[in-house]
Amino acid sequence: MKIPDWKKYQEDTAEFFRSLGLEAKTDYAIEGVRTKHDIDVFVVSKLVGLNAIWLIECKYWARPVSKLHVLALREIVSDVGADKGIILSENGFQKGAVEAAKFTNIEVNSLAKLRGQLETVVYSIRLRNLAARVTACEKKYWSLPKSKRIEFGLRPPGGIGFGYNGGSVIDACRNFLFEAATNDFPFSTGLYFDMPDMLGVRVPEVLKSNQDVNNWIEPMVEILEKKIETVPIASHD
Template sequence: MATDWKDYQEEAASFFRSLGLEATTDKTIKGVRTEHDIDVLVTSHHAGFDVTWIVECKYWKKPVSKLHVLALREIVADSGVDRGILLSESGFQSGAIEAANLTNVQVTSLAELSLSASNDIISMRLREIYDRVGICKDRYWDISKADRKAHGLRPELGESGYSGATTIELCNEILTRAFRGIFPFTIDNLTNSFPSEFDSLKLVLNTLEPMISELEDKLEVCEQSIKDT
């Protein structure tokens, strides 16, 4: 339990690190108009997709006002980060909550965040995977059929084996169902290596991450081989 603002700031940074994110305290970032001193800068880097959050820590005895939410919104807009998070264990005035609604600024406590952040992080990772699948699809169809066969990206007609096209289609189907948020759901045509029923976003992430990583590795080998010939 934090005893002062500095402890609260470090506690917040430690929490984000526990989720596998990078968190730096007392960071200065450059915006379009000016520089901003940030309590905690949270970043995520996965397969070339970067996400950045600004976290402001208010270790106060009274609720945070609307003015502080508006100030954070300005910093988020000026710096171009993905999200701003305003942390306070003493609550927020009604105007502050209204000012944050339907924006990319979230007002919450560290206690509440610990309950909701895991799904937020997983959802963020799934959006990254969605983008990765789209990139893989473009890369896959840019490779000739002969090269795809030669490098194990598709089987010969009538034969079984790894198929990049099937992997892309399957990933998109699972993601589409997951983004609807209706669990559990069942997917047909999965091998015994993967579940046929998905009951959570976490299971979706844990299933898709190795699938798309394997496809990316195969595409990289194929593309490099083509360049070397």
């Protein structure tokens, strides 16, 4: 059975937020102070260590959304204590709806526009978080004597080219993050291309976006963090 267009719009919206690394649920029931509410898409963001709750209403209609729907979502957001409410419509909003959303925590938008806006913001935040994790790994890595780095598989006995190398992982991450910060896409991964033994992952020859950079750096950092965690604290200088 074909999924109804309005339902597909909800699912596409939820899937978009999931693609950004956020938690998203459709047809979600939530208790407010005064009553229970049914939300089209319920989103939780944990990007900066704090939970932010967004309530998304998907209006797959042939007509523009009216002011009444903006006011209704404002009430729900207030009752639930959510951080933000978003109404999505591909056929626009009446003038009164746009005015009612101004200077509030309600956003009126379309899924098409939201994709471009949020992808840029979310991946910028995620790359900043990754940069901080790389810095933390770098500090811990170089605090270890060379003998301990070899013993716990953080670098090969013979140097570069003979197995996993945490120093090379850090250098690769720094390199990719720098290119992303300058927005110099696409860019070549250079000597890090196809070096899974050294980096722990098989990096492609070219990275084309912030999402690409995030998706390749994150597993590299996770592997390095786990390896460092296996080293006894007493081993650090």
